[in-house]
Amino acid sequence: MNPRMLAATTARVLNQLRHDPRSIAMILVVPSVLLTIVYWLFENETLPPGMPRTFDRIGPIMLAIFPFVIMFLLTSITMLRERTSGTLERLMTTPIHKADLLFGYGVAFSLMAALQSVVATAVAYWIFGLDIKGNAGLVVLVAVVNAVLGVALGLFCSAFARTEFQAVQFMPIVVIPQILLCGLFVPHAQMTDVFQVLSDWMPLTYSVKALQEITANLDPTGEMWRDLWIMAAVLLGTLLLASLTLRRKSS
Template structure:
């Protein structure tokens, strides 16, 4: 990997995103709007808002970054941009790292804005430090980016890329513990939830919600989410081809 090439790739992606206000709105404003709506949905039950709201601070970055990354990468695959880039000295690792860095920069803004609004305007009550919430949110955003890069290799159109969301994201939302404790599910569903990364994202958020200090479970959750993100980035790099079949 070459740092200059990685930074050049990140700069190119950021420049493209800057000229797409709808994508910026999706990344930054939509999660905040949904949190505000949730706040008023649970207006009479603040404890429920604290629990679900903290979990959604981890889920939103993953979902939005998955959508944006999968569609943006698919456009470059189908337009031949990636193929042309890979005929240059740019390596696969440089390309993947550049994408991760660019979308990670947006993730910092997205997670920071959503976390700030939840804590200081919606009075989300957490026992731990807001920085620990932000760390989980950023790792989730990187995970969504990695998953989007990987999935884009198997879609032939933007519509197909969106279709992967019910298959890749919705089951994780249902099984992550957001609606019911994972240990109360049917055994087969509990086993499935134990291998899905979003389960550990939600658990990490709940550790911050309940505990003032970092726990062993929190660090376990962080490591697992990071490992999934790195592994999927590697798989995403493996799907890049220098020639279109």
């Protein structure tokens, strides 16, 4: 890795994004809008005394899912364009190392993800009075790790698509099953054995677990750190797989 090339790649990816106001809006505004919908959905629920609002339970989970989905989409399309426009092949003839390219993407989109989760978390806290026991900073941390996971998966999946249309088709295959089985709709313990096993193999499950730990506890728990480490490991593994899809030579 070379800091200069890494920084140049990060700057270039951010620069590309800067020229695309719609994507910026998708990153910064859309999560807050969706969060608003979730809030209003449960606005008039009647709860027995002492029971936390549904919004307080699923709000933090939403905060982690948005960056995952949006970054997956953005990365897979941007990387696919890099592959199909010939710029990737051209980059491979320059001194840039694959890691500079992959981490350049990673860093650029993580920065955007951090910004995104700060905005969405702020909206959840200050406008909708999100009430959880743990630290909001930890919620942002999990959201950023999730976003980078989305970036890594997007980089990897882009290798298996030929067109942007095909890239988008990975959404229902890679992303939606994780949302269904992550514990948002049905708690992990109540799923059938098969789904539990599937759920255990999905990285998003661990971010939901970590967020539930943050929601329920004042201080970060060992369980939460364990979940975060698992996510970090999956993330590095996916980045490694993604780097294998970047071949300098075509046969």
